[in-house]
Amino acid sequence: MAREFEPDIPDIVIRRLPLYVRTLRALADSDVANVSSDDLADEIGVTAAQIRRDLSYFGKFGKQGKGYDTRSLEQAITQILQLDREWPVALAGFGSLGHAIAHYRGFGPSSFRIAAIFDRNPDKVGEPLGEIAILSDQCMTSEIRRLGIEIGIIAVPAAEAQEVANAMIDGGVQSILNYAPIVLKTPPNVRVREIDPIWALQTMTYYLGVGS
Amino acid sequence: MAREFEPDIPDIVIRRLPLYVRTLRALADSDVANVSSDDLADEIGVTAAQIRRDLSYFGKFGKQGKGYDTRSLEQAITQILQLDREWPVALAGFGSLGHAIAHYRGFGPSSFRIAAIFDRNPDKVGEPLGEIAILSDQCMTSEIRRLGIEIGIIAVPAAEAQEVANAMIDGGVQSILNYAPIVLKTPPNVRVREIDPIWALQTMTYYLGVGS
DNA sequence: TAGATTGTTAATCGATTAACAATC
DNA sequence: TAGATTGTTAATCGATTAACAATC
Numbered sequence A, B: 001m002a003r004e005f006e007p008d009i010p011d012i013v014i015r016r017l018p019l020y021v022r023t024l025r026a027l028a029d030s031d032v033a034n035v036s037s038d039d040l041a042d043e044i045g046v047t048a049a050q051i052r053r054d055l056s057y058f059g060k061f062g063k064q065g066k067g068y069d070t071r072s073l074e075q076a077i078t079q080i081l082q083l084d085r086e087w088p089v090a091l092a093g094f095g096s097l098g099h100a101i102a103h104y105r106g107f108g109p110s111s112f113r114i115a116a117i118f119d120r121n122p123d124k125v126g127e128p129l130g131e132i133a134i135l136s137d138q139c140m141t142s143e144i145r146r147l148g149i150e151i152g153i154i155a156v157p158a159a160e161a162q163e164v165a166n167a168m169i170d171g172g173v174q175s176i177l178n179y180a181p182i183v184l185k186t187p188p189n190v191r192v193r194e195i196d197p198i199w200a201l202q203t204m205t206y207y208l209g210v211g212s
Numbered sequence C, D: 001t002a003g004a005t006t007g008t009t010a011a012t013c014g015a016t017t018a019a020c021a022a023t024c
Helices: A011-029 A037-044 A048-056 A070-080 A096-103 A137-147 A158-171 A197-202 B011-029 B037-044 B048-056 B070-080 B096-103 B137-147 B158-171 B197-202
Strands: A067-069 A087-092 A112-119 A134-136 A151-154 A175-178 A191-194 B067-069 B087-092 B112-119 B134-136 B151-154 B175-178 B191-194
Touching: A011 A037, A011 A048, A011 A070, A011 B197, A037 A048, A037 A067, A067 A070, A087 A096, A087 A137, A087 A158, A096 A112, A096 B096, A112 A137, A134 A137, A137 A158, A151 A158, A158 A175, A175 B197, A197 B011, A197 B175, B011 B037, B011 B048, B011 B070, B037 B048, B037 B067, B067 B070, B087 B096, B087 B137, B087 B158, B096 B112, B112 B137, B134 B137, B137 B158, B151 B158, B158 B175
Parallel strands: A087 A112, A087 A151, A112 A134, A151 A175, A175 A191, B087 B112, B087 B151, B112 B134, B151 B175, B175 B191
Antiparallel strands: none
């Protein structure tokens, strides 16, 4: 049975776990072998109680009086998140945004690898990227299914985003990173996260100006 | 008195408002003159009760039996968010990520304009962007203050991000869009939003695989 | 008027925090 | 052992939802 329907771990807890991994990795890389939930909380900017509560959903990872072994807690959470493997990702849209994503250096050291790129006009977008051909949108569903891809990135204009999402989902995608400024309609087993810098800025202007 | 300390409007409500603006604008542009909270909720993927509750923090915008005038509700929320003006923005980091941000087409029709660009090595990054010179990080605080900039975008490596944030804040920045994968330490009057595609992907792998 | 839909209150739901016994 | 810190429960806090009187 798929974990989408795991009832008792709140999504908001899952969303914090990558932050723990990142922070623990930085600590371990700085040769900090142990942390208490208090120290970790300070580092991250949350409360120690929240960290302990979050971890308790998954097991016992610490030692009373001692705290957590940074490296092994990092590895434990990495496993929980299934980040101890490489995930092939499909990128739709190879305009300027798609190019920037494809060349984004952050993917290198991560668990994600762009394994297929699609564009409505594959001829017009110029060079393929390294070994990855740019394919037509029409191949999307079948190619995603062929490669067993479960993660898609949408970098097409808003007007085309829903159609692209549908094609990805038909191919088996269950996680979508959406750069288009539109709310995608998706079935309940598909998760979408938004990347929208303008939106993010718009949530902060409310607080600006006036006094200071 | 600054609205940072406005006690009674939850930040989570503020974060939803841009979504309402965007959706109302799309409806108005499609010549839909009126919407009920029910229709709007369907469009956005939230509940009608939530929309009515959110709006009630700011006033009365609808008519019983009729719903909301799309255009005027859009404008009302735009005003609440202070999006009816143009905000100059400072961009720190003009590497490949900074370039992509500076050229991002989404800024064009938005309320935001990149007004200053900074890099640690302004000589090495090549061409200035249009009319905007690339200045040294050392000018950041004074130039931000001179231009009255209140919004900053951080696109530098993680190791430099905190220092850059400090310089921005010293210059008067109160809103930061952070592309660096690090938790910034900031005073309580400064708001930070994260843009981190890898993090976003990492919050979804938990649900993948296994069944389907 | 009759029907529809708002604005608002109270009830529910869920997440965070505080506290502390267990124990390393 | 004494001190520190976990894991967990119960209390608190805050956000969402349901319901409905008001009214267009």
